Amino acid sequence: EVYLSGMLEDDPPEFPVSYEDLEEHAREELSEEAFAYVAGGAGSESTVTANDRAFDEWQIVPRIMRDVSDRDLSVELFDREYPSPVMLAPIGVQSIIHEDAELAVARAASDLEVPMICSSVSSYSIEEVGDELGESPGWFQLYWSSDRSVAASFLERAEEAGYEAVVVTLDTPKMGWRERDIELGYLPFLEAQGVKNYFEDPAFRDRLDGADPWENQEDAIASWQACFGDASLTWDDLEWLQDRTDLPVVIKGVLHPDDAREAVERGVDGLIVSNHGGRQVDGAIPALDALPDVVDAVDDATDDREVPILFDSGIRRGSDVVRAVALGADAVLLGRPYAYGLGIGGEDGVRAVLENLLADLDLTVGLSGCASLEEIDRSTIRRADR
Numbered sequence: 001e002v003y004l005s006g007m008l009e010d011d012p013p014e015f016p017v018s019y020e021d022l023e024e025h026a027r028e029e030l031s032e033e034a035f036a037y038v039a040g041g042a043g044s045e046s047t048v049t050a051n052d053r054a055f056d057e058w059q060i061v062p063r064i065m066r067d068v069s070d071r072d073l074s075v076e077l078f079d080r081e082y083p084s085p086v087m088l089a090p091i092g093v094q095s096i097i098h099e100d101a102e103l104a105v106a107r108a109a110s111d112l113e114v115p116m117i118c119s120s121v122s123s124y125s126i127e128e129v130g131d132e133l134g135e136s137p138g139w140f141q142l143y144w145s146s147d148r149s150v151a152a153s154f155l156e157r158a159e160e161a162g163y164e165a166v167v168v169t170l171d172t173p174k175m176g177w178r179e180r181d182i183e184l185g186y187l188p189f190l191e192a193q194g195v196k197n198y199f200e201d202p203a204f205r206d207r208l209d210g211a212d213p214w215e216n217q218e219d220a221i222a223s224w225q226a227c228f229g230d231a232s233l234t235w236d237d238l239e240w241l242q243d244r245t246d247l248p249v250v251i252k253g254v255l256h257p258d259d260a261r262e263a264v265e266r267g268v269d270g271l272i273v274s275n276h277g278g279r280q281v282d283g284a285i286p287a288l289d290a291l292p293d294v295v296d297a298v299d300d301a302t303d304d305r306e307v308p309i310l311f312d313s314g315i316r317r318g319s320d321v322v323r324a325v326a327l328g329a330d331a332v333l334l335g336r337p338y339a340y341g342l343g344i345g346g347e348d349g350v351r352a353v354l355e356n357l358l359a360d361l362d363l364t365v366g367l368s369g370c371a372s373l374e375e376i377d378r379s380t381i382r383r384a385d386r
């Protein structure tokens with residue numbers, strides 16, 4: 001369909017197809033601050049670059065003559081079947097990128113049946129995003145507030161609003177050293193947007209002693225900053241969270257195999273191997289390099305792989321998804337590409353990015369000689385010897 005529309009219509013596609021063009025276009029369209037917010041990483045951004053390069057270290061070895069006329073990209077996670085292994089990564093404060101923000105993303109996601117993970121720091125409330133998703137699957141991402149009443153309130157609201165899993169991001173008890181954001185004054189910028197999901201939360205409002213966060217945004221942002229994360233968390237705190245929700249608990253930000261083992265032993269329901277797109281620890285291991293060891297650790301710690309392993313940080317194209325799946329990921333999260341699509345074209349931009357990725361993935365899986373994700377394994381790839 002993507003090829004045909006290019007052949008039948010004279011016009012080139014409305015939105016850039018390649019990731020590089022998408023990023024370039026976003027650089028031109030977005031304000032300097034908004035582009036820096038999406039593109040930026042921690043420190044020298046060495047990990048942002050390393051994430052991308054890590055994919056070049058693995059090469060697909062395509063097979064031929066293996067009936068791939070019917071391809072099935074579906075995957076089952078927590079008793080629900082999804083049409084493809086692609087989900088939308090949580091991205092906060094999307095009003096910085098586009099005024100329709102998470103609502104536009106939810107519309108595009110539900111059109112294409114791509115599950116969306118809604119951030120705690122969303123610009124629309126998680127209830128509004130949930131309404132927009134309707135029957136389409138949504139997961140809720142929690143930044144575990146140091147104010148336990150706020151964390152508990154978020155969990156309750158997420159369940160009430162129909163989210164199907166909780167993703168707890170554990171690599172961000174505080175935000176990383178993001179030089180571009182610091183130089184461009186991220187916090188005053190954030191203040192202008194507000195963090196609606198917090199501002200509308202009853203437990204967060206209790207912290208403000210009745211003051212209206214929209215009237216006095218400076219104080220509200222200061223209070224948000226004070227309770228945003230909790231740097232004192234240890235594994236022993238996990239039970240508190242598990243006791244407060246009936247939803248599957250998926251932890252995000254796992255890079256070390258020992259952490260993966262500990263998480264599984266503590267009964268987490270799923271893991272996301274991620275370095276937050278290189279936004280937290282400059283010089284951190286590329287997430288793709290961490291994946292095989294985490295997969296082995298989880299396989300050792302469980303009899304039969306009951307704990308799904310998801311992956312993000314560097315997914316740009318269909319071949320990246322194939323490589324992550326070959327290294328043991330059950331599904332992947334797409335981040336910056338859809339944020340750029342949002343910035344360039346709102347809902348239509350996100351839809352175009354997703355359509356292209358899914359078409360590219362479908363072709364790449366088939367051309368690699370696989371008819372389903374089960375057929376993709378470590379024999380599908382090999383390490384590049386240079």
Ligand code: FNR
Nearest residue numbers: 038089090091092119169276277313314315335336
């Ligand atoms: C993020 N990420 C993120 N993660 C999270 O758990 N909660 C959040 O609110 C955000 N916010 C956010 C904003 C922006 C602008 C970006 C780019 C990323 C991290 C995100 O979920 C994911 O881990 C990364 O985006 C993966 O890296 P790539 O593939 O986008 O480079």
